[in-house]
Amino acid sequence: MLASPASHDTPAAPRPAGAIHPGWLRTMHWINALAVVIMVMSGWRVYNAAPFFDFTFPNGITLGGWLGGALQWHFAGMWLLFANGLLYLALNVATGRLWRKFFPVSPRGVAADLGAALRGKLAHDDLRHYNQVQKLAYLFVMADIVMLVLSGLVLWKSVQFDGLRDLLGGYEFARRIHFFAMALLVAFVAVHLVMVALVPRSLVAMIRGK
Numbered sequence: 001m002l003a004s005p006a007s008h009d010t011p012a013a014p015r016p017a018g019a020i021h022p023g024w025l026r027t028m029h030w031i032n033a034l035a036v037v038i039m040v041m042s043g044w045r046v047y048n049a050a051p052f053f054d055f056t057f058p059n060g061i062t063l064g065g066w067l068g069g070a071l072q073w074h075f076a077g078m079w080l081l082f083a084n085g086l087l088y089l090a091l092n093v094a095t096g097r098l099w100r101k102f103f104p105v106s107p108r109g110v111a112a113d114l115g116a117a118l119r120g121k122l123a124h125d126d127l128r129h130y131n132q133v134q135k136l137a138y139l140f141v142m143a144d145i146v147m148l149v150l151s152g153l154v155l156w157k158s159v160q161f162d163g164l165r166d167l168l169g170g171y172e173f174a175r176r177i178h179f180f181a182m183a184l185l186v187a188f189v190a191v192h193l194v195m196v197a198l199v200p201r202s203l204v205a206m207i208r209g210k
Contacts, residue, residue: 020127020205025097028088029206035084036185038063038077039148043182045070052175078152085145105135127205141188144181151178 021029041063048056049067064070092098109132116122122131130138154165154174168174196203 019209021209023209024091025088026206026209028084028091031084032081032088035077035081036189038073039081040182040186042070042073042077046074047179052172052179075156078149078156081145082149085149089142101130102135102139105132105139110136127199127202137188137191141185144184144188148178148181148185151175151181 041061044057045059045062045064046067048059048062049070062070064073089098092101113122113132117131117133150164151168151174153161154168154171155178158165158171165171165174168177
C-alpha cells in the first residue's frame with residue numbers, strides 16, 4: 001500500500017522559546033543608539049562650522065544650535081558612547097557572547113550569505129544566530145566606533161594626544177578620518193533600519209528580549 005502524502009510531511013520546527021537578548025544587552029543597545037544619534041547630529045553641526053567639502057548639512061537635522069552648543073552635545077554623546085561601549089565590549093567578552101555570536105566568520109561564508117540575501121533566500125527563523133553578513137557588519141561597526149573614538153581624541157586634545165595625532169597623519173587628516181568613520185556608521189545604521197523593517201521580529205526581540 002502506498003503511504004499517503006501527508007505521512008511524509010515533517011512538522012515545521014517550532015521557534016525557540018526564551019530570551020533572545022539578555023536585559024543588559026538590550027539596555028546597552030538603546031543607550032548606544034541614543035549616543036550615536038546625539039553624536040552624529042551634533043557632529044554635523046560642528047562640521048558645518050568649518051566644512052572641508054563643498055557642502056554642509058541642513059541645520060534642521062543638526063543638534064546644538066551653534067558651535068559651542070554642538071560641542072557640548074558632542075562631548076556628552078562621546079562619553080556616553082565611550083562608557084557604554086566599553087562596558088558592552090567587556091560584558092560580551094566576559095560572558096563569552098563575543099565568540100559565540102560573531103565568530104567564526106570567513107570570506108566564503110560572507111559571500112554565500114550575501115548571495116542568498118540578494119536572492120531573498122536568507123532565512124531569519126532563529127534570531128539567536130547571526131548569519132555571516134551580520135557577523136561581519138557587527139564586527140565592522142565595533143572597529144569603526146573605536147576609530148571614531150581615537151580620531152575624536154585627537155580632535156579634542158590634539159596636544160595631549162600628539163603621538164596618536166601623528167599616527168593618524170596629523171590633525172586635519174584625523175578630521176577626515178573622523179568624518180568618514182561617522183559616514184560609515186550612518187550607513188550601517190541605515191542598512192540596519194532597512195533590515196529591521198524587513199524582519200520586524202528583530203525589533204520586538206530587542207525591546208522585549210524574546
